[in-house]
Amino acid sequence: MAKVALITGAAQRIGREIAMCFHAQGWNLVLHFQTSEGQANELCEQLNSVRTNSTRLVRGDLSDPACTEQAADHWFSSDQRLDLLINNASVFSAQPLSSIDLAHWESTINTNLRGPLFLCQALAPKLEESNGSIINIADVYAQQPLQHYSVYSISKAGLVMMTRALALELAPNIRVNAISPGAILHPSNSQPEESAWVDSLLKKVPLNRTGNASDIAITALYLATNSYTTGQVIAVDGGRLIS
Ligand SMILES: NC(=O)c1ccc[n+]([C@@H]2O[C@H](COP(=O)([O-])OP(=O)(O)OC[C@H]3O[C@@H](n4cnc5c(N)ncnc54)[C@H](OP(=O)(O)O)[C@@H]3O)[C@@H](O)[C@H]2O)c1
Secondary structure, three states: OOOEEEEOOOOOHHHHHHHHHHHHOOOEEEEEEOOOHHHHHHHHHHHHHHOOOOEEEEEOOOOOHHHHHOHHHHHOOOOOOOOEEEEOOOOOOOOOHHHOOHHHHHHHHHHHHHHHHHHHHHHHHHHHHOOOEEEEEOOHHHOOOOOOOHHHHHHHHHHHHHHHHHHHHHOOOOEEEEEEEOOOOOOOOOOHHHHHHHHHHHOOOOOOOOOOHHHHHHHHHHHHHOOOOOOOEEEEOOOHHHO
8 A cells, every 4th residue: 555645845946855755655645735736736636647546635824823733634534544744835035033923923934834833743643543754844054043033934934943852752753854945046035136145155065055955855755764774864955054
């Protein structure tokens, strides 16, 4: 029987690449999206045309506690299996300390940290049944702060600690790991004037280039299939954290 992965924020960019990589390896998918309905439908149809009934969609705002608390009941029937949860959805926006307000704090923390925690809580019983695993997509900025992105860095640092804490708590039946990408794709909301800033960040990358979304996807596949790895955070960052 095919294993099943739920990937949040899977309609586009890195989430989409992870979805395509797992599907090509024979996994069935539950693809989560919030606003990117057209892209989610297109990806779902594309994957189902390769393998009938291999992929389905679920929708929800992960910053809304009702969404995460009810995820197990709303997104799965009691006989539907789940082997892997990939917490990929995230928001990323700049806010210098002087202009951080409650709305920015709540949107960032609730989407990037609170949502994944309560999704893990809701889906842990299902993952337990399958001896499954969880992969959290963090960021190198969990370890090294990015100027003007303190709330984002705090949210990802929390996600890294959540990975380690839940790995301990959910062992031996559920493994929990994380990936910390470096510079992979320019932010989807970046302005043309910010591309020079993004390019300047690359000067701090020893491999001297951005990575590919597929580098994140194959790392996720490794973590999903290596049954003796838990509580680990793998940087996929071109060497950014050693520079
Ligand atoms: N891009 C990079 O180079 C890079 C670097 C380091 C770390 N990362 C991490 O890698 C992961 C993927 O990166 P990315 O650049 O592909 O992400 P992204 O495009 O910024 O966001 C992924 C998806 O998150 C979903 N999302 C945002 N807020 C949501 C909410 N409140 N509820 C539900 N879904 C929500 C969106 O879904 P809809 O479009 O359906 O609304 C969006 O498509 C993220 O965790 C990111 O922090 C990326």
